[in-house]
Amino acid sequence: MTAMANNVQNDIRIIDVSKSFRNGDEQIRVLDDVTLDVAPGEFVCIVGPSGCGKTTLLKLIAGFDTDYEGECLVGGKHHTGPSPDRGFVFQRPALFPWYNVTDNITLGPRAAGKPRESWSGEAAKLIRIMALDGFESSYPYQLSGGMAQRVQLARVLINEPSALLMDEPFGALDYLTRLRMQQLVLRLHSEFAMTTVFITHDVDEAVLMADRVVVLSVRPGRILADIRIELPKPRDVGVVGSAAYGEYKAKILALLGFSIDGKGAEH
Amino acid sequence: MKGFLRRLNPLSVGIVLFALLLWTFISNFVLVDSLALPSPQVIGRTFYDLFTNGYGRRSIFEHIGTSMGRALTGFTLAVICSTIVGLSVGYSATARALIMPFIDFIRPVPALALVPLFVFFFGIGSMSKIALIFLGGFLYMTLQTSDGVRSIPADLFSAGRSLGFTTAQMFRHVVLPGTLPAVVTGMRTALSLSWALVVAAELIAAPSGLGYIVTDATQFFQIPVVYCAVILLGALGFAMDRIIVAIRGRLLHWQGR
DSSP states (O other): OHHHHHHHOOOOOEEEEEEEEEETTTTEEEEEEEEEEEEOOOOEEEOOOOOHHHHHHHHHTOOOOOOOOEEETTTTTSSSOOOEEEEEEESOOOTTTTHHHHHHHHHHHHHOOOOOHHHHHHHHHHHHHTOOOTTTTTGEEEEOHHHHHHHHHHHHHHTTOOEEEESSSTTSSOOOHHHHHHHHHHHHHHHHHHEEEEEEEHHHHHHHSSSSEEEOSSSBOOOOEEEEEOSSOOOOGGGGSHHHHHHHHHHHHHOOOOOOTTTTTTO | OOHHHHSHHHHHHHHHHHHHHHHHHIIIIIIOOSSOOHHHHHHHHHHHHHHHHHHTTBOHHHHHHHHHHHHHHHHHHHHHHHHHHHHHHHHHHHHHHHHHHHHHHHHOOOGGGGHHHHHHHOOHHHHHHHHHHHHHHHHHHHHHHHHHHHTOHHHHHHHHHHHHHHHHHHHIIIHHHHHHHHHHHHHHHHHHHHHHHHHHHHHHSSSSSSHHHHHHHTTTHHHHHHHHHHHHHHHHHHHHHHHHHHHHHHHHHHGGG
16 A cells, blocks of 8 residues: 555546436436545535435546536646546445455456555555455455445555545445445545545434535525535544534535424425 | 165146056956057057067157157257347347247247158158257247347346456457356257157158157057057156256256256
8 A cells, every 4th residue: 555655646626517318309417517626535425315416526537527518627637537546436336246355355456457566465465454354365245335335445456546436335325334335435535535535325324534524405406505624634433422513414404405403394 | 876866746646547557457358349449558568569670661769769869969059050140139139120020920830740851851751850859940940049138137147347357358258258157948848849849840751759659659550559659759858858967957057946
C-alpha cells in the first residue's frame, strides 16, 4: 500500500452536469445541473430519495456512462471509460462466482499483467485487513453478505485507486454488519485517503462517515444542500450520541421532507 | 459409485424391486408365454443370445457402437458449433441479426420431418443420422448458449470494465465461465435428444444400429429381442446422462449445488 501514498490524489469536479434517459417518446431528466467538487482525499456522501439519480451520478464519475451534458473531471481529466484507478464498489458484491476469494481479489493486477511478486503480498495483506483469513479458497456462494462485500472492497483496493466510488455498498447488509463495515471503510479511508464518493439513502450512515454530505432532491436530482460534517475524526459509533450528530441528522432529514418536530412528513 | 448407492432412496429401491417381482409373477403365472409380455427368463435368454450370436450377422456391440457413434459424433459436432455460434449470437447484436432468422425459421420444424430429406441427401448410412442429430442438437444448444450469455448479470460486465479488462479478458473471465452453466445444461438435454433422434432415424431407414434392431425384430415378431433393444437403449441413455451430470458437478462446483 505504500505505493498508494505516492499516487497523485485525484480530485473530482462535476460542473453543470445534466442527464436524461429516453423512455419511448418521453425524455426523463434524472440529473439537473449538478455541480460538485470533491477535494483530494475527501469523503463525500450523497444522500437522496430513491430514484433521485445518485447512482447515475456515480456511474458518470466512474466513466460507465459518458452520455451527459456538462463536465465531469477526475484528476482534471475527462474520462471515456471506467478504470481501476477509480475503484467502483457495487451495491451487490458483483463477485465472479466461478473464482475463489483470492482469484477474485487479484483479478485486477493479473489482468493488467503485473508480476505475481508485485501483488501477492498486497493480496495477503488485504485478506488480513478484511478478516478473510481461512476463506482464501472459498467461492462466493459460501460467503456471507458482509464477507462478499469485503472481498469486493479488497478487489477494488488492490488496484490502489486514488478515487473510491461506492454505490450503496452496505444497503443489503444487516444492521450490525453494516456498522462494522462502516468502521472498516472509515479506517481504510483514514489510512489511504483516497477521494471517496459514497452513495447512500441512510442518513445515519452519511453523517457517521462523511466529511461532507450532499443532499439530492427527488427526480430530477438537484443539489439541495452541501453540509460539512464537523464531527471529530476518527469517528466511532459513539458519535451518534452527541448533540451535534443529532442536529446534522435532523437537518438532513428535514431537507428530505421529514421534520422531527412532531408534525411528521411534510409530503 | 458408493456415493450413488448411498443417495438411493429406499422407497425407490423398494418399488423397483416390487415392479420386477410383479413382472415375474404376471409373465409366469397370468399371461403365460405371452408375446406381449415375455418373462424375465426369456429376456435373459434373449440377451445371452444377442451378446453371443449378435443380430442380423452383426455382433450386438457393433450395433451399439454404430448407434452410439452416430449419436456422439452428431452431438460433439453440435456442441462445438453451437458453442461458437451461441456465444457470437449472445454477445454481438450483429451476429444475432445475421444468424437468428435462419435458426428461428428451422427451429419449429420437427427434426424427424427432415429424415426423408436427409436420407435423400446423405443416403441411408450413418451420414444422414449424424446430420440429423447435429441439426437437432445444434439448434437447441445454440439457443441455450445465447440465452446463457444474455443471462450474465450486467454488474459482472461492469465490474470487469472497472477492473480494466480487455475484450479478450472479458471473454475469458466473464463470458465463457458465465455461459458454461447454460452450455452444460444444454448438453444434457441435447444428449438425450441425440439418443432419441438416432433411434428414430434408424427406425425409419438404417442397415444397422439399435433402432434398426427394434424395427427389424418387430417385423419378424421377435418381441423379446425388441424388449432387449429397448432395455439397452434405456440403460445406455441413462449411463450417458449420468456422465454428463458428473461432468456438470465438476465444472460447475462453484454454483454450490
